Each structure stands twice: as structure tokens, then as C-alpha cells.
Amino acid sequence: MSIDWNRQNFSGEDPEQHPAVVALRAKHGAGLIGVGISRGEVWAVVSPENAIEILTFLRDDPGLSFDYLSDVTAVHWPDRDGAEFDVVYQLYSIGKKVRFRVKVPLSQDQETGTVTGIWPTAEWLEREVFDMFGIRFSGHPDQRRILNPEGFDGHPLRKEFPLKGRVSW
Amino acid sequence: MARQEIMTINMGPHHPSTHGVLRLILELDGEVVVNVIPDIGYLHRGVEKLSENRKYLQALPLTDRMDYLGPGSTNLAYILAVEKLLGIDVPPRARYIRTIIAELTRINSHLLGLGSCAGDCGAVSMLLYTLREREGVLDLFEETTGQRMMLSYTRPGGVANDILPGFEERVGAFLDKFPGKIDEYERLLTKNRIWIKRQKGVGVVSREQAIALGLSGPVARGSGVDWDIRRDEPYEAYDEVEFKVPVKTDGDAYSRYLVRIEEMRQSVHIIRQLINKIPDGPYINRAAKYMYPEKERVKDSMEAMIHHFKLVVEGLAPPEGEAYSTIEGPKGEIGFYLVSDGSPHPYRFRIRPPTFVNLQSIMTMAKGNMLADVVAIIGSIDIVLGEIDR
Numbered sequence: 001m002s003i004d005w006n007r008q009n010f011s012g013e014d015p016e017q018h019p020a021v022v023a024l025r026a027k028h029g030a031g032l033i034g035v036g037i038s039r040g041e042v043w044a045v046v047s048p049e050n051a052i053e054i055l056t057f058l059r060d061d062p063g064l065s066f067d068y069l070s071d072v073t074a075v076h077w078p079d080r081d082g083a084e085f086d087v088v089y090q091l092y093s094i095g096k097k098v099r100f101r102v103k104v105p106l107s108q109d110q111e112t113g114t115v116t117g118i119w120p121t122a123e124w125l126e127r128e129v130f131d132m133f134g135i136r137f138s139g140h141p142d143q144r145r146i147l148n149p150e151g152f153d154g155h156p157l158r159k160e161f162p163l164k165g166r167v168s169w
Numbered sequence: 170m171a172r173q174e175i176m177t178i179n180m181g182p183h184h185p186s187t188h189g190v191l192r193l194i195l196e197l198d199g200e201v202v203v204n205v206i207p208d209i210g211y212l213h214r215g216v217e218k219l220s221e222n223r224k225y226l227q228a229l230p231l232t233d234r235m236d237y238l239g240p241g242s243t244n245l246a247y248i249l250a251v252e253k254l255l256g257i258d259v260p261p262r263a264r265y266i267r268t269i270i271a272e273l274t275r276i277n278s279h280l281l282g283l284g285s286c287a288g289d290c291g292a293v294s295m296l297l298y299t300l301r302e303r304e305g306v307l308d309l310f311e312e313t314t315g316q317r318m319m320l321s322y323t324r325p326g327g328v329a330n331d332i333l334p335g336f337e338e339r340v341g342a343f344l345d346k347f348p349g350k351i352d353e354y355e356r357l358l359t360k361n362r363i364w365i366k367r368q369k370g371v372g373v374v375s376r377e378q379a380i381a382l383g384l385s386g387p388v389a390r391g392s393g394v395d396w397d398i399r400r401d402e403p404y405e406a407y408d409e410v411e412f413k414v415p416v417k418t419d420g421d422a423y424s425r426y427l428v429r430i431e432e433m434r435q436s437v438h439i440i441r442q443l444i445n446k447i448p449d450g451p452y453i454n455r456a457a458k459y460m461y462p463e464k465e466r467v468k469d470s471m472e473a474m475i476h477h478f479k480l481v482v483e484g485l486a487p488p489e490g491e492a493y494s495t496i497e498g499p500k501g502e503i504g505f506y507l508v509s510d511g512s513p514h515p516y517r518f519r520i521r522p523p524t525f526v527n528l529q530s531i532m533t534m535a536k537g538n539m540l541a542d543v544v545a546i547i548g549s550i551d552i553v554l555g556e557i558d559r
Contacts, residue, residue: 038490038491038492039253039254039256039490039491039492041491041492041493067380068380068383069383070383070495070502070504070521071493071504071506071519071521073506073517073519073521075508075516075517076517088506090493090504090506090521094380094394094396097401097402099493101493119381119383120381120382120383121381121382121383121526121529123529124525124526124529125526132217145210146209146210147209147210147213147558147559148210148213149210156215156218157217157218157221161218163218163219163222
């Protein structure tokens, strides 16, 4: 399966008109791999090298001010060439009441920077992503498992992990 | 300079004030908390992994078992995400019923949160009073959904069954009685010297910290964050009612207590506006073909039988895409991020759990407080381990 980052196969408005996409195109066009829309919700795909810079920009730009990080999670696409994982950031601006999503595609052994320096709430959320998917966040202050016990084998939310687990606890 | 010795103390996982199985590793200097390291996961059941291997409707009962004190809200958040994926309309009657159930759920959750927090701080009689009123809410749930706690009442496009005749009067009777009970709680606590000493200035989080830590719900509003998803991104019938969003600025446990008390009054106000104008019409959108046809029709209509059979065997399969849907739950922002690959199983099923994120702030809140205050802080965050651990 090859990747088409610019797929706009879903109905809804034009993602290019979302204020965050407009601002990113103007200021950070190089790091922006693509944009997408589904059910009226717009996201930007950014490269892991530029992710921290772009997320900091999204928080600090006065026209956007995505001051609230709702969620950090990941999606595993084992059949995709080059980038097996998407790390997904759900952003929200309390003042402007706008939501936005940022995806960072990663390959099996690639790392992305932690966003705990931008939003401290990410500490546990990134620990959970590490626990469930095995994705490491460079610079994370406390990269340990959070829900599964220490010494647990494997990362359960990867698609190849069997539903019944590997050993009984 | 005084010699400083740090003592490490283990609290939980089996401790009455941890509301389940939360383990805290506390580092103390005398009685003052220097550091808190929460250890969670004792109730982890793998809800996300399980749901990704189930059909969309089969995942619904699992959402009950996360926040078991507010299942009506988690159900609603999940089904709103599924409806967004499917793109179906919900009849107005169902939207009203679901809003009423969600607000009753908020009262239910706040009652138990308030009672158990007060109980942990020594006012055990408070818990008995709040459980008494909670019983009234559970009775309303039971007659409507058939369940007292694990409701599983929402369905894509509506609700599982219609409300019973006379539901409006019974809710009305509860609403007439309940504000007087809130006054009783306030007489017991709001100006109580012991309560104030246990709550004021305890577990303080500033507005900036609250936003940075991702706090939501009453915990954020107790710190001066004027944000309520019901008002700012209205869903269901919330744009047809008017209500106030209580905000306190002290950021301590007492502010959170006041916010919860006021939210219960506002919930009563919201239900009052809805209850007497529930529109007539269907309680579920069957035309969208995502819900089972009526049982009687299955017996004598070939088309209905095929439809029923296909739904049972194959399940509903939303078109490819993804949706993130959030609501204002009793404890904060409940979000569901669903990714569909066009199959009848969710490709990715992600829950954004409010108390998981809120609990993280205990490391900020408890530092510098006394050991005994940790109990009050846990109570004031209003955690539910079923949702934290999933």
C-alpha cells in the first residue's frame, strides 16, 4: 500500500481553508507533508523532524493559539510502506473554540520528539503510546510503561499482537 | 540547616480513599509531601484492543465499564463518534432523551463524587445522604433503560427503546425534590469549618497550569478555565437550552466542590427546560438501516428479516475515514477517536479518558501539602479507576 498524503476522498469543505492549514502553508510549508479531511475534521501531516517546531508554532501563534492538547495517540498501519505508525495529536484552542489534528508518520524504529515541553499533559499520554505501540519519544522525562506491568512482553495495540495475549498473567 | 530525611510511603492499591485500585508512592518530609508517583494499570482490561476486535455495537457495553459512575455520558460520546462516521441523522425525540439521560448521569456522578470526597474527609454521613438521592436517579435509569448502572442505552441514530409513559412526571417529581437536597448538602458543608479547613487552599492548580496539564471538566473550571463543551461546541439538544457555566478562580479543592454543587443545580435547570417539550416522533432513525428493524416486522416482512440478518451477521460498516468526537462528561472531556477502514470492526478505537489526564495533575497538586490532604485531593479530582486504566 503506498501513501497518498493528500487524499481528500471524503466529503466536506476544503481543508486548505482551515486557518491552521493556511498558516502552516505560509510559514512552515517545508515540514508539511500533506493535509486531509474526514467528516469535516481537518488534519495536517508533518514530518517528525519538523514536528516539534510546527506544534510549538501552532500553540504560540496568536492567530491560532492551540493552547490545549486533548489527546496523543497512535495508529498502526502495518501494510504501509515506509511509515508504519501515525502519531496523532488532537489540538484545541480554548479561546477560539477550534479543533485541529496533527499526524506524524513514523517508521518502525524512528523516534519523534516529545511534546511534554509544549504541553506537560503529554507526559502520561506519550507513556501510554510507548506502552501500547512501542513508539519512543526522544527527550521524554519518564519513558516507562504506564498501564501494562513492567516486564510485559510486546505492545498490545500493534496489529500483530494477538487478542488473547502471549502469556497469561 | 536542619537535617532533611525523605521517607517513602506506599499508599494503596487497596486503600479506601483511592476509589478503586490506585497506588501512590509518596515521598514525605515529615508530613509534607515532596513527591507523588502514581502507579496505575491495576484495572487494565484492554478496552481499546478488545473493541478493535469487536463490531461497533458490541463495543458499546465496554464503554459502560469505563466510567461506571457516568456510563450514560461515555455511551453518548461513543455513539456520537459512530454517528459521525456513519453520517446519520438523529430524530429530535432521541436527542432530547439522550440529553436528559446525560444530565441525570452528571447528577449521579457528582453525587457520588461529592459524597465519597466528603466521606474520605471524615463527613461520612454525607455519603449516605448523596447515595439516598442517587437512588432516585438510578430508579429513573432502571425504568427507562432496564439497567441501573451499565445503561448501554444509546444506539446509532437514537436510543434503544422509548421512554415509558409518565416518565416526564417522575423526572419532574425528582427535580422538585432535588434542589432542596442540594441546599441540605450545602448547609452541611459549604460553611462548615472543618470542611473548609480540609478543602480551602488544598491541591491548588493555577489557570495556566490547568490548561498546560490538560485538565478539563469541574477540575479545570475550579481553576478559572471558562470552558464547557456543552456551551462551546454544542451537541445533542444543548443549543436549545440556556444554562450557566460555573467558574471559580481559586483552583483549590473547595472551588471544585463549589463548581460541582452549582453544576448539579444547572443540570436540574437543563432537564426542566427539556422534560416538558420532548418532541413526538420516532426515538430512533430506522430509515438509515443501521439499526435492527422492529421485531414484529421481522416476522412477516422478508426485507426486514434480511436486513436484521445482515446486521447481526455482518454488522454495520462505516465508510472509510476517521472521526474525533468529544462531549462534556461529568468528569471532563470524553473523546472518542475512531478510524474506520470500511470493515465492520473499528480499525482504531481510542478513548480520550478525562480522569486519566486529570489524575496526572496530582503530582502538581499534592506537592507541599500534608499527607492527609492527598486523600482530599484524590476526592476532589473525582477519579474513577475503571476509566483511568481502561
